[in-house]
Amino acid sequence: MISFTVNGRPAAVAVPDAKPLLDTLRDDLGLTGAKECCGKGECGSCTVLMDGEPVCACLVFTAQARGVEIITVEGIGGGPEQLDPIQAAFVAEGAAQCGYCTPGFIVAARALLDKNPHPTAAEIRRGLAGNLCRCTGYQKILQAVAKAAEGRAD
Amino acid sequence: MRSIDERRSSDGFQWVGRRVPRLDGPEKVTGRTKYMTDLHFANAAYGRVLRAAHPHAIIRRIEVSRARALPGVICVLTAADIPGLNGFGIIIQDQPVLAREKVRMTGDAVALVAAESEELAEQALALIEVDYEPLPAVTEPLQALAPGAPPVHEGGNLLQRTTLCRGDVARAFAEADAVVEGTFETPRQMHAFIETEGGWARLEPDGSLTIWCPAQAAYRDRLQVARILGWNPNRIRIISSPLGGGFGGKDELTVQHYLALLALHTGGRPVKLHYKREESVVAGIKRHPFRVEAWLGANRDGTITALQARIVVDKGAYASLGPAVLNLAVEHIAGPYKVEHVAVEGLLVYTNNGTNGAFRGFGVPQTCFALESLVEMAAERLGIDPLALRKQNVVRRGEVDGAGHRIESSVAVWECLDAVERSSLWEGRAEWVAAAPAGKLRGYGVACGVHGVGLGKGVPDFANAAVELTAEGRFRLLVAPQEIGQGNGTIYAQMAAEVLGCAPDEIEVVQGDTGQVPDGGTVTASRGTYAGGMATVNAAKKMATLLGQGAPPPLRAEGYFILPQAAGALPGIIGAPHHVCGYAAQAVLLEVDALTGETRVERVVSAIDCGRVINPTGLEGQSEGGVVMGVGFALCEDTLMEGGLHRTRNLTTYILPTTCETPAIETIAVESCEETGPFGAKGIGEVVMVPVVAAIPNAIARATGRVFRLPATPERVWAAMRKEAQQP
Numbered sequence: 001m002i003s004f005t006v007n008g009r010p011a012a013v014a015v016p017d018a019k020p021l022l023d024t025l026r027d028d029l030g031l032t033g034a035k036e037c038c039g040k041g042e043c044g045s046c047t048v049l050m051d052g053e054p055v056c057a058c059l060v061f062t063a064q065a066r067g068v069e070i071i072t073v074e075g076i077g078g079g080p081e082q083l084d085p086i087q088a089a090f091v092a093e094g095a096a097q098c099g100y101c102t103p104g105f106i107v108a109a110r111a112l113l114d115k116n117p118h119p120t121a122a123e124i125r126r127g128l129a130g131n132l133c134r135c136t137g138y139q140k141i142l143q144a145v146a147k148a149a150e151g152r153a154d
Numbered sequence: 155m156r157s158i159d160e161r162r163s164s165d166g167f168q169w170v171g172r173r174v175p176r177l178d179g180p181e182k183v184t185g186r187t188k189y190m191t192d193l194h195f196a197n198a199a200y201g202r203v204l205r206a207a208h209p210h211a212i213i214r215r216i217e218v219s220r221a222r223a224l225p226g227v228i229c230v231l232t233a234a235d236i237p238g239l240n241g242f243g244i245i246i247q248d249q250p251v252l253a254r255e256k257v258r259m260t261g262d263a264v265a266l267v268a269a270e271s272e273e274l275a276e277q278a279l280a281l282i283e284v285d286y287e288p289l290p291a292v293t294e295p296l297q298a299l300a301p302g303a304p305p306v307h308e309g310g311n312l313l314q315r316t317t318l319c320r321g322d323v324a325r326a327f328a329e330a331d332a333v334v335e336g337t338f339e340t341p342r343q344m345h346a347f348i349e350t351e352g353g354w355a356r357l358e359p360d361g362s363l364t365i366w367c368p369a370q371a372a373y374r375d376r377l378q379v380a381r382i383l384g385w386n387p388n389r390i391r392i393i394s395s396p397l398g399g400g401f402g403g404k405d406e407l408t409v410q411h412y413l414a415l416l417a418l419h420t421g422g423r424p425v426k427l428h429y430k431r432e433e434s435v436v437a438g439i440k441r442h443p444f445r446v447e448a449w450l451g452a453n454r455d456g457t458i459t460a461l462q463a464r465i466v467v468d469k470g471a472y473a474s475l476g477p478a479v480l481n482l483a484v485e486h487i488a489g490p491y492k493v494e495h496v497a498v499e500g501l502l503v504y505t506n507n508g509t510n511g512a513f514r515g516f517g518v519p520q521t522c523f524a525l526e527s528l529v530e531m532a533a534e535r536l537g538i539d540p541l542a543l544r545k546q547n548v549v550r551r552g553e554v555d556g557a558g559h560r561i562e563s564s565v566a567v568w569e570c571l572d573a574v575e576r577s578s579l580w581e582g583r584a585e586w587v588a589a590a591p592a593g594k595l596r597g598y599g600v601a602c603g604v605h606g607v608g609l610g611k612g613v614p615d616f617a618n619a620a621v622e623l624t625a626e627g628r629f630r631l632l633v634a635p636q637e638i639g640q641g642n643g644t645i646y647a648q649m650a651a652e653v654l655g656c657a658p659d660e661i662e663v664v665q666g667d668t669g670q671v672p673d674g675g676t677v678t679a680s681r682g683t684y685a686g687g688m689a690t691v692n693a694a695k696k697m698a699t700l701l702g703q704g705a706p707p708p709l710r711a712e713g714y715f716i717l718p719q720a721a722g723a724l725p726g727i728i729g730a731p732h733h734v735c736g737y738a739a740q741a742v743l744l745e746v747d748a749l750t751g752e753t754r755v756e757r758v759v760s761a762i763d764c765g766r767v768i769n770p771t772g773l774e775g776q777s778e779g780g781v782v783m784g785v786g787f788a789l790c791e792d793t794l795m796e797g798g799l800h801r802t803r804n805l806t807t808y809i810l811p812t813t814c815e816t817p818a819i820e821t822i823a824v825e826s827c828e829e830t831g832p833f834g835a836k837g838i839g840e841v842v843m844v845p846v847v848a849a850i851p852n853a854i855a856r857a858t859g860r861v862f863r864l865p866a867t868p869e870r871v872w873a874a875m876r877k878e879a880q881q882p
Binding site (some may be wrong): 087101106109131133 | 188191396
């Protein structure tokens, strides 16, 4: 068994050590927010936090998560009725289109703002440069994260 | 100029034109949305597809007994196991479901496996023995047309020739004050939807089949799958929405047919297929690479008089929507200009370079690059301002465009160019260029474009929708076009709410499920808002009538819309002309590194003739996303192939723009009001990425030297820069 914490709750899974953490989250724990797009750590769609650090879950062996605290998009905010400010800003700005990359962006943006609550525009761009989106052209994503950082509620 | 939002406050609509937040937003930002590839069923079987080992080869023998004998393998299927037609393709069914005698690309499927786990399915693939006799790979379209070239298909390598001829180009060129020419080449762009192809299928206890698969045309997919199975389509239900991106890449069948075949052999167990990116790259369609050799003639007074072009298209191995792509490219090659003398020949040529098909823009970005480069070159030659030259030549309502089609619908391309001219980007362009720091070269560029809405002349094109009022008193809107990212579910709800007098979030919108929604056609061809919207409005109006009569719930009202067709025709070009078109003008500021040839797009202004705006946030989302897809096409994206093999295999070497490359984009809505559309709206999902692909090379030309091949990689820009520097 491999034990760790996911979104504040203890989890124990009986999977091969080398099973990608992404597959364990999706197949064994039913957390399908993180997505596979490239499987090579290139797109950021599978971004989760490991002890607060954003990682591509497709590149992490499940065994590496032993004893670690994992946060996925499902653990950010209190669900659709109680959105995290970043999630609320994404909705208000229209920063999610097809939405398949959105969980990765939300997690990466949360990690960015946790470390740097008042980033410059250039810092937001660099902080999200590991995440690919094919729908939005990024402008509304950058605006949403800036808005969340400024604490604007509109 | 007043903003979209200011104008909206005085037009009397409650929901149309407002920034209604997406109804699916909260679900998407919390990761709760279940895409088809997120579904999980108990007792599942896992499928895999065996791909061809060669780009072009005869199959001598396929031996599956060792694979079938592997413990944990549920079934191994080959062409012999297909009950119906072993072929698919939206227009011509020239692509085998499973190759029997020959493979024509490395993406060809040869066998299918279902097993207890993905690992076992993978092991089984390795046990299938295929004996090939390799043939020479056909990789250059021009060589493919030469006598004696190996035929990809029995009928030879020329799949289609489309021509357009009007006026007298020879005389027009002889009389023109300036003739410019060039040969323009474009990349094999990848859709790069974030969700790769995948899904599930299950044979139900009643003998019907359910397929869950992200797709852009569920009813047509159902027809194609039924043909392959030899079934009545009514026995098949396809659930196709939402998609994790499509852009045309999920318009053709992707995995539906493989899922269906496997589900017939798994004893009622649900079966899953989900491509890894590498398989998606090899098997999936791409944008057709074009080679456009073209000449443009113009007079000293600025009138564009003549256009001649020869288009050679790398079709790849199978037709898919290629014939329609070539036809639209020919229809729109003269852009929105009133060119009187036009001669175009387009050739669609089979090769072994994977396969190509529908992709946002549908052949038009490729020809726009050629045309708008030539327009810029002509302006330079004549010493006329490039924007003024365009304004002088663009078509207005009632006038005849370059294809010979009299425009009898809304057109505001002149107004789009005018909006660009008045933008702060354009007004400040000279100052910005002059302020280039040391080691940088700066330029600005502009272009305009047109893109048809709907499937065009002679192609059946309609949409249906239904509005229900449930016994509990809740509205449900049932509409076919899938939620592919553009937010059509929200704008359908806005339109229905406007008619019904309720709020958009009081309407449950059901999309893309053949078991629930009436056939509404595809979510392609810039038709979602226009066609799905009109069907929605018509259904909602009928519901409003029922309610006005005091009818008690439950109630159901159905509405339909048949897309109006152009009065004229372009003989020999199926699908042309289009009665309704979207137009756009876009300008860019771009900087080139004088040492390395690296480029950076600083700012873009995107003026769009969209009819009436239904949701400004949605319009901006399309505009911004389209612009950045165009930036990728122009500057960095290409799927490289060599000898019929993919050198680009994943996003590690397929370079997409990121947050660091995206420019600041200003979207200007030019509202022309299309009277045949819902509340005056028309479709713009494709035209938003058209002009920018030419505005960028035009900016590069102004900064350094002209590029004739996209993407304009640093190497190509550097070469253009050197060539320019060596000219006397």
